[in-house]
Amino acid sequence: MSTANISSPQHSTAPAAPSTGPSVKTQRIVALILLLCQGGITVSGSIVRVTGSGLGCVTWPNCHPGSLVPIQGAAPMLHQAIEFGNRLLTFVVAAAAIASIVVVHKAQRRKELKVYAWAGLAGVFVQALIGALSVVLKLSWWSVAIHFLPSMVLVWIAAMLFSRINEPDDGTPTRLFPAAVRTLAVVATVALSIVLLTGTFVTGSGTHSGDAGVGMEGRLGVDTYGMAIIHAVCMYVYLALTLIVVFLLHRTGAPKVAKKAGWVLIACIVIQWAIGVTQFYLHIPRWTVPFHVGMSSVVTAFTAVLWAHGLRRVGNEDDTTASTAQRGDENVPAAHS
Secondary structure (H helix, E strand, O other): OOOOOOOOOOOOOOOOOOOOOOOHHHHHHHHHHHHHHHHHHHHHHHHHHHOOEOOOOOOOOOOEOOEOOOOEOOEOHHHHHHHHHHHHHHHHHHHHHHHHHHHHHHOOOOHHHHHHHHHHHHHHHHHHHHHHHHHHOOOOHHHHHHHHHHHHHHHHHHHHHHHHOOOOOOOEEEEOOOHHHHHHHHHHHHHHHHHHHHHHHHHHHOOOOOEOOOOOOOOOOOOHHHHHHHHHHHHHHHHHHHHHHHHHHHHOOOOHHHHHHHHHHHHHHHHHHHHHHHHHHOOOOOOHHHHHHHHHHHHHHHHHHHHHOOEEEEOOOOHHHHHHHHHHOOOOOOOOO
């Protein structure tokens, strides 16, 4: 592997504010709000689960047959309020997604950003349908699992939008990591996917079914303890791969912002590990689950940010970055649009 330095841009890569339409700062604020909403609704969903409120509303899109809103006496009012509140948050996420579409179109940004924005909105509708399916199937473990995993994809997309939106539309896509680092980053991302997948298996076999009336019916029939061990091993592999990636970023002279993102990601993984260990030894107390789910979104977001730093659009006036990137990876020239 080449260890030649890869210089960070000497000039700002932020696009100039458009003459008409929202400024880049406004676009980033909207993208950040969308990212927070995509991550936040995963936390509210976990609160629904651990409070046993999953069937606080027993139909969809109505809360109860013939009623869009909760009905006194149809179910415990707290459970109805929590589940109905989670459904209402879908509209908040949708509004944030629509706002991101509006700002990137009004600012006449490049196609890549528009694709991320539209994908975020499409994902909200897909998630609404999956959520309806999980209610119809009485919170079957696999329906809940496929409800969670797309949430992480949407967090990834929102993080990519936030990260990419500050790059100049007319810049040259330039690879800032050598091939070996990029390949290892791909492997680490796959490892993260496996961590998330095995996490749904732990949840699917655990005691938090999502509603007291469901109990353990329809749960994943595997040993929760053993699955937790497998989940932990996958997490250790992911952490080790991320550490190697960050080490190589320092060895190859990657941009400081990429190295900083890497260390923040490692810190988030360690926090997530600590929460997981606490859950394991305390037998998954309810209060720990929203923290664990929330940190899943944070880890996923920072993984996406680190990934995004491997290929950045650099202002055309900055030839230094492109040439040094090519020297750091002679066999793979800088990408062009």
